Amino acid sequence: MEPRISLVTLGVSDLVVSREFYRRLGWEPVLDVEETVFFQLGPMVLSLWSRRSLAEDAGMVDRGGWGGFALAHNVGSAAEVDAVIAEATAAGATITRPPGPTTWGGYTGIFCDPDGHPWEVAHNPGFTLGEDGSLTIPV
Numbered sequence: 001m002e003p004r005i006s007l008v009t010l011g012v013s014d015l016v017v018s019r020e021f022y023r024r025l026g027w028e029p030v031l032d033v034e035e036t037v038f039f040q041l042g043p044m045v046l047s048l049w050s051r052r053s054l055a056e057d058a059g060m061v062d063r064g065g066w067g068g069f070a071l072a073h074n075v076g077s078a079a080e081v082d083a084v085i086a087e088a089t090a091a092g093a094t095i096t097r098p099p100g101p102t103t104w105g106g107y108t109g110i111f112c113d114p115d116g117h118p119w120e121v122a123h124n125p126g127f128t129l130g131e132d133g134s135l136t137i138p139v
Contacts, residue, residue, distance in 0.1 A: 022113070074124065074129055081121045
């Protein structure tokens with residue numbers, strides 16, 4: 001299997017609320033069909049779908065709570081981390097970790113969307129961030 005992710009689907013409790021939250025972040029849906037909203041994020045897609053439907057489709061039992069993962073939005077500087085966290089706050093996000101320096105030499109903050117999906121906004125000076133937002137880890 002080729003190592004890549006092309007689409008991430010977030011299970012949401014209220015599609016209207018979640019769609020509007022991401023729109024307030026400046027993201028416009030490219031497709032909104034059959035109770036699913038799709039956002040083009042550079043080379044990949046983020047979709048929003050009913051949490052109940054997603055669990056049923058995946059053959060899973062939804063036990064609620066945190067799913068054990070976090071999404072990340074990497075930026076080119078600490079100032080950009082601060083700016084994105086401010087945008088997320090204005091859009092109605094819950095800030096679970098205010099921006100600040102890390103033990104590994106970077107600078108991050110974390111916000112959660114209306115369903116509690118955590119987004120880390122990170123500046124890692126050791127990673128290469130392309131103009132298109134692609135992230136490369138030097139080896």
